[in-house]
Amino acid sequence: VPEDARRQIEHELSLIEELGYPGYFLTLHSIVEFARSREILCQGRGSAANSVVCYCLGITAIDPVRMKLLFERFISRERNEPPDIDVDFEHERREEVLQHIYEKYGRHRAAMVCEVISYRGRSALRDVGKTLGLSLDQVDRLARSISRWGESASVEALAETGLDPSDRTLLLTLELAGQIEGFPRHLSIHSGGFAITKGPLYDLVPVENASMEGRTVVQWDKDDVAAAGILKVDLLSLGMLSAVSKTLATVRETEGKQLSLASIPAEDPATYAMLQDADSVGVFQIESRAQMNMLPRLKPKTFYDLVVEVAIIRPGPIIGQMVHPYLRRRDGIEPVVYPHPVFEPILGRTLGVTLFQEQVMRLAVTAAGFTLGEADALRRAMGHKRSHEKLMQLKERFIVGLARLGLTREQGEAVFKQFEGFAHYGFPESHSASFALIAYASSWLKRHHPAAFVCGLLNSQPMGFYAPHTLIEDARRHGVPARPVDVQRSGYDCTLERLDAPGFCPPGGRHPHAPQAQPFALRLGLRMVRGLRETAAR
Template sequence: QGRGSAANSAVCYALGITEVDPARMNMLFERFISKERNEPPDIDVDFEHQRREEVIQYLYRKYGRHRAALAATVICYRPKSALRDIGRALGLDPQQAERLSRNLAWWDDRARLPQRLREAGFDPASPVIQRLLDLAGTLIGFPRHLSQHVGGFVIARDRLSRLAPIENAAMAERSIIQWDKDDLDALGLLKVDVLALGMLSAIRRALDLVGERRAVRFTMSDVPPEDPAVYEMIRRADTMGVFQIESRAQMSMLPRLAPTNFYDLVIEVAIVRPGPIQGGMVHPYLRRRQGLEPATYPSDAVREVLSRTLGVPIFQEQVMQLAVVAAGFTPGEADQLRRSMAAWRRKGGLEHFQERLIRGMSERGYERAFAERIYQQILGFGEYGFPESHSASFALLVYVSAWIKHHEPAAFLAALLNSQPMGFYAPSQLVQDAHRHGVQVLAADVMTSQRDCRLEESAEPVVRLGLRMVQGLSQAGAERIVAARRERRFESVDDLARRAALNRHDLKRLAAAGALASLAGHRREAYWDVAAIEAGRHLLRDAPIPESRPVLAAPTEGENLIADYASLGLTLGRHPLALLRSRLARLRFASAEAIRGMPHGRRTRAAGIVTGRQRPDTASGVVFVTLEDETGYVNVVVWRDLGERQHRELLGSRLMGVEGVLEREGEVVHLVARRLMDHSGLLGKLAPAMASRDFH
């Protein structure tokens, strides 16, 4: 799907490059192309992330490896990698080096290294450690190695090797240029972005599943627009797995902004961004939307530009239009302003626009305070401002994925699982959320599962986990199982091993995941049957000798839980904290469900598995932690000072206890932490499998 400024173009829409009709939106064509820019229009196209390699190989076939290559990106040393590499060079024990780097957060800078070393049990006064700190501090920011750019593709008219140094990539059938995108821009080489979007894969898979179930072809254009039930779900922030609005920040914003139509989603996508936040645009917009303050406009011309966002400039196009109608810029000059906005943090160059903007507004009767405020908002946008056309393209995917989640939750789950890795949430959280929405999920089974997760018909569609969910099972092995079963059903584990030509590794992976239950029984019986299989050719392979199986006790619920997470990354049984609830209750930890019903200002304690940590650059050092238990989620706010004091608990806890004060604003509930506790020991052998997904 096309996005970005291409959504301003009716031609791109008519050709099917973009999905958003520019006639329905207030688009600015100069954002797409202008004569002052003197270059071709910039058309961004996202491809399904699991099919991106097909597009890359198509480009290589069309233009030849001698004319096309991927751009490089320079990976520079950060504190963790600098300590690890220098530690290795100085002869530190690998376990010591690992302990050193593990105690660092991704946001730590070089000034915090001595403190982190002390916390990890090292003496910063030691000569070896002092040398380590000195060398690591020197190395931070220095280039470490070249990697492949996420999507930048360079295409030349003739041999690319005459223009730039090229090397073979680590991946087969790929070439990369040893320069990054800034080098290529400086040289004026044509770069095409081959971008990938996981949600496109998930939506296509979900619509295919819906179409199969309804026995009709079902596409994005068949999704009914403006469904009130979908918006009601979005306003509740019931959006786990939904494109763009599944993050903590977005979920907190949804009940406040309370979207009721598509354009509200366009604003939602754009407003929870560093640009509007740093430009001071979020709170004024929310106050005006909630009727707490009036929307004011210094002129009718400004009203025409800003009325759709209640007088607050949220989109890049609005800044460009303001420059035209209020300061006398030509549309092309306004686009130059937009390009300077995108680069000023790295290169500067906005100063001459400041004088021109303020002088132009003053000459047209606008107060200097208004002009200064607009300029400060432009600075806040920096390189993070969203074009309205880009937001509209993304908002369409928001609505479609939300519609599927609401009306076809089983297909939504199956599609998300088949499209992993993607998004904020691991498969375990997606399955737990689906359970809470009434979706039945069946275990992976060699007798019924395809390679992908799929729907099975009953009164309501249920999700059957695919063999792809079995960690460590080879793709070829899974495909042979499905192909052999298509000929006839398996009669035993030995029959499965012979006809699907499975090696011992694949058989053990299936046994560990409980995927042999239909043939062998519980996990211990499955392991016994696998152990009895002789690999390779032997005289009696096709004439097995029947042997009696010993009586093996079934695993306990806790043992099955540990095996589930180790082999699948999730469980279809009870949530781990359901087994620990009585112990947590004795420690006075309330459940997520109980916390949701508590009043503002209540002091309480929560405990849950850490599913994610976020530390946005715009949050002044605040870390947002999400805890999960058997009843739902608790959103925890950890202020900078507490995070510094309890650094190890914040970063190291798999099962975190939090004591704090509840903050409630309507439906938005946060627990502001006063103390953190690491109760990971209660998880026992399950703890290593409880890795969180952490984000900047």
């Protein structure tokens, strides 16, 4: 074990033991091990990827020592709250994992966390309007008078929708709807939060049966559960993991190659060449129009370039005005400069531009003299609108700290302003790296196994950014002919059929990023027939 890794492991284990979290990590480890024993693809993400312990336990797939990630973004003494580990599972098989938890811990000790749905403008108007006896037409008009989410209705908007602004019932509806905005309306199930306790859960919190069969839910949300010190794990679903899993299975079945996520070759030039041409339809995280526009400009050549690509098309870097400086510096148009030499080791990989939350924390420690826990408090204060007073205190200390390096107050203000605009929507580097792993894997599969890849995507619908017909057309351009649904040949899922003469060439010539001799055709399955129920199709 490398010395730096050994030191980091000892540091993490010491803090985990001190804060009383060993059981939490072991619980997540057991859940992940169960999933892998059932060949369910899973991967931790978020700030947990900053932890070597999570990496060693197989919860996350990013080596934080090699990536030089910051553990205190994940856990710190000062934060005084349990760690938050998000684990993604194949979206079609996550229920197996959830039911395993119920079976292992019992329904008296495990239940999903609820989410409190609060009244917003439209929902408040609809419920109050119905209660006061307004007609459905009036209620609909009132609701349509709100153009944006979170906006409240106004008297002026009544006339614009053809309603009488002097009607007392309508005015009372507006008044009461405004009063109940933000009030709880009903409970829903959290997307993946699971509360697990040593003793009976119902001794601590109300538990009820969920509307979804086979689930129970506590009547507290994630913040309440955390405040009570109840262990919570976040088990989320990710469609791309289902698609990748099915793609790997198809490759094994049709080509006999024993591929896995771990065995996909790293840093493949052909894959990066494909991405540099914005050929990313169907690829995880980098298939949107905005990402496609960025790919030829950023020209990813390494895995870390993909980490940046995933993070840069986000509100944080855009609001912080960091996208164009990064691209200009990457192209050599603008020199890479740092406010002080101490910034260079921290911002060197991103060319002097702050793109990640961990960089803000490291600079607070290295340049301004914060402890790691205080640096995390700064990050959290930047991200919460209610922490303005705390943020101003930390800002003053940050600027004073920079002054010790010789920076003027104006320079310190400029640095902090950049951080402040960015940190409201900043992306953790660990989270971006976790997503970049899946982005690279899906890109490699698209480049080298396009038929299996599109088959996996179609069999995992609904998911992703594009409709099935777009995916099919993109596969055709990459040398994968699509054969129609056939009652005699099609199963429920799409399948691959071997071509009599490999090397199908679509009109317009062979795609530059298609394999030389792609030997399979795509047979569309009955799942592609709109309106046909799965029970009937099978």
